[in-house]
Amino acid sequence: MRRLAWFILALTTPQAGALDLGVVGPVYPIIERDLLAVIEAKLRQKEASGELARLQSEAQRRVVRGIEQPLPVAGIARATVRRTRYFDPSIRVPYDIQDAEGRGLVSAGTVVNPLDTVRLSKVLLFFDARDAAQVRRAKALIAHYEKAGAAVKPILVGGSYMDFQRRHKMRVWYDQAGSLTSKLGITHVPALVTQEGKRLRIDEVPA
Numbered sequence: 001m002r003r004l005a006w007f008i009l010a011l012t013t014p015q016a017g018a019l020d021l022g023v024v025g026p027v028y029p030i031i032e033r034d035l036l037a038v039i040e041a042k043l044r045q046k047e048a049s050g051e052l053a054r055l056q057s058e059a060q061r062r063v064v065r066g067i068e069q070p071l072p073v074a075g076i077a078r079a080t081v082r083r084t085r086y087f088d089p090s091i092r093v094p095y096d097i098q099d100a101e102g103r104g105l106v107s108a109g110t111v112v113n114p115l116d117t118v119r120l121s122k123v124l125l126f127f128d129a130r131d132a133a134q135v136r137r138a139k140a141l142i143a144h145y146e147k148a149g150a151a152v153k154p155i156l157v158g159g160s161y162m163d164f165q166r167r168h169k170m171r172v173w174y175d176q177a178g179s180l181t182s183k184l185g186i187t188h189v190p191a192l193v194t195q196e197g198k199r200l201r202i203d204e205v206p207a
Contacts, residue, residue: 072158073178078131079188079204087184087193087200089114115198122153124193126175126186129159133207137190139168141205157181157189 047053090113097106106112123145127138142152154172156164161174175181184193184202192203 069160069163070174070176072128072130073175073181075178075187076128076157076181077188078128078134079190079206081204082206083188083204085185085202086196087202088198089200090198113198115195115200120193120195120200122151124180125152125154125190126157126181126193127154127190127207129156129161129164129172131158131207134190135164135168137205137207139170141190141192142170155180 090111093106093108093110093112095108096104098104125138125141127134129135138154142154145152154170156172156174157178161172164170164172181187184200186193186202188204190205190207192205194201194203
């Protein structure tokens with residue numbers, strides 16, 4: 001018991017010197033392979049087996065597929081009834097905005113409507129290119145507005161925009177990650193967005 005107490009005291013006392021407890025088991029030198037060498041060796045193995053070329057080919061196909069056919073925008077359904085609503089793009093400025101010389105331009109808390117200074121230059125038309133009925137409806141709407149002298153910007157929420165452009169000889173855009181539809185609150189397509197005064201008018205048009 002005295003020996004145990006002395007042992008604990010020796011370990012916990014700052015002035016205690018090194019204590020030789022003897023050899024408990026065999027001692028081996030630490031040998032650690034260079035991580036880069038390990039990775040390089042594995043890459044050589046995969047290259048020799050042809051697996052590396054297969055992985056590269058699969059990665060290239062995924063990239064091309066992702067570019068040609070992005071993921072469809074989630075939460076978008078096909079419009080079944082005609083419905084109209086309005087979107088106010090006004091924002092409340094959260095902090096003071098100054099020019100390069102420090103002069104105040106807009107004070108914090110000011111409500112600003114972008115439509116006070118700019119206009120929506122084109123009719124925005126959202127639709128899903130995977131739906132043949134929506135494609136027909138979209139083409140008819142584009143022809144109608146262009147005949148009336150209004151430019152239309154077609155925006156897909158699903159389907160391959162590259163395939164659509166090849167098939168219909170028409171330039172289209174894609175609502176990546178639903179950034180526009182989520183901001184405008186669009187949940188059904190085809191949908192038309194036009195400017196009406198200081199608001200945006202959103203019309204859901206059944207295909």
